[in-house]
Amino acid sequence: MPNREHFVAIIGGAVAGSVAAEILADHGIRVAVIEQNKRPYGKIEDGLPRWHAEQRRQEYERIDARLRKPGIYYVPCTRLGRDVEFDDLCDNWGFSAVILANGAWRDRDLGVPESEKYIDRGLIYQNPFIYWYNHKNEKSYDGPRYEAPDEALVVGGGLASIDVVKILQLENYERALKARGVQTSMHDLERKGIPAICKQHGFRPEELGVKGCLLVYRRREQDMPLAQPPENATPDQVAKTEAVRQKMLRLAREKYLFRFQERRLTTGLVVEEGRVAGLRVVETRVEGRKAEPVPGSEQELRAPLVISSIGSVPEVIPGICMKGEYYTFKGELLPQYGTSDHVFGVGNVVSGQGNIRVSLVHAQAVTTQIVENYIGVGNGNSDLSGWYAAAEARGAAQATALQERVEALPGLSESQLAALETRIRAFQERAGYLSGYDSWIAAQTPPDLE
Ligand SMILES: Cc1cc2nc3c(=O)[nH]c(=O)nc-3n(C[C@H](O)[C@H](O)[C@H](O)COP(=O)(O)OP(=O)(O)OC[C@H]3O[C@@H](n4cnc5c(N)ncnc54)[C@H](O)[C@@H]3O)c2cc1C
Incomplete structure (x- = not known):
């Protein structure tokens, strides 16, 4: 039996990134969530003003519940474009897919x-x-x-x-x-x-x-x-x-x-x-x-x-091609980056705009497509008829291209998986992340955080 295991990298661990990570992990796919900050809450912590105390607390809990799932490797203090090069990550590391969920910070x-x-x-x-x-x-x-x-x-x-x-x-x-x-x-x-x-x-x-x-x-x-x-x-x-x-x-x-x-x-x-x-x-x-x-x-x-x-618009990251103020995503329903067939975008990073719910729903819809139609490990229970109809109505060749992809993406070999895990562990150690998600978050939460 060929190995069916996959490993996906997600850049950014906030609303969109954590939703994508959870869906992948629930399908038995390993996920590395590469986050520039110690804490993964993105615009919830650093954008939504602190008078939204209860809403922020609830969103932190939701993100925590998603990111502590088995199969998710949280990699804090690691910034795409500074600690990890975009081209290297996409072309050389060997991930099955890369999902950009790095929001709009510029x-x-x-x-x-x-x-x-x-x-x-x-x-x-x-x-x-x-x-x-x-x-x-x-x-x-x-x-x-x-x-x-x-x-x-x-x-x-x-x-x-x-x-x-x-x-x-x-x-x-x-x-x-x-x-x-x-x-x-x-x-x-x-x-x-x-x-x-x-x-x-x-x-x-x-x-x-x-x-x-x-x-x-x-x-x-x-x-x-x-x-x-x-x-x-x-x-x-x-x-x-x-x-x-x-x-x-x-x-x-x-x-x-x-x-x-x-x-x-x-x-x-x-x-x-x-x-x-x-x-x-x-x-x-x-x-x-x-x-x-x-x-x-x-x-x-x-x-x-x-x-x-x-x-706000996405940050310019060396190696990522821009079309005006935005990354070159094509396809509304499954934003695929540039000419690459295995790099996708979810949440604020795609349009620069949105709110918590828009980021969440977008990440759910796109990641479900990735799981079922790109990686091809879904159970096929999602009703995708609307998606194909909409894509075809837009004259997108994407729907057909991905339909052909189902069940076609080969899994990674044991040695490829082990090599990825070793690299990820090295980044976690560099950040001092040694003993799991919950103890990391507890240690990194300022006692007087409002
Ligand atoms: C002032 C303000 C008020 C708002 N008020 C509301 C509101 O009342 N209700 C509402 O629903 N929404 C509100 N929003 C919008 C909402 O907060 C965002 O739309 C949503 O949280 C975006 O989620 P996201 O996961 O797509 O992006 P983000 O939260 O931006 O997450 C991106 C993540 O990627 C990480 N990252 C970025 N670059 C890199 C990199 N190079 N390498 C590694 N990691 C990286 C970031 O640190 C972050 O954790 C508000 C936003 C602002 C700014």
């Missing part, structure tokens, strides 16, 4: 001349700012520290930019209340809202002297990507989604008191004494998806800090 460029020169000099990006916010109170935190000054300017419009303005407002009101001898908690301010907490302590918010940060968005408020219409939406459904977006913005502003300007396109930086002191913006005229600058409407918006929150 902030989209602000897109004005010289902006990269002023990073940390009056200009910062969303991802490091939220990382700081989530970890800043830990004794062991030694990363960059940021201020959250009043009247900061945030460029954005999506859900993450609302989190950024919330952070600024919570920090400023907590500070202002403290200066008046009132100790509040971030959790109370976030849950009940700034006006309610001020009232509880006998203040009107305007008495505290906080002017509030300003969020600028290039289109109209009803265009903000805070809610999405269904696919092929009717005009009525589009109108409803626009109303939902406006309501979400209004409620957030009532609760957190930030300022907002719509139809403002960033055209340049205001620089003083080597630091960003604001932005040059121009008004826009919005028609459909187009936001055209209105000539003669240029103005300066001055601010002690500018935070760019205009979306």
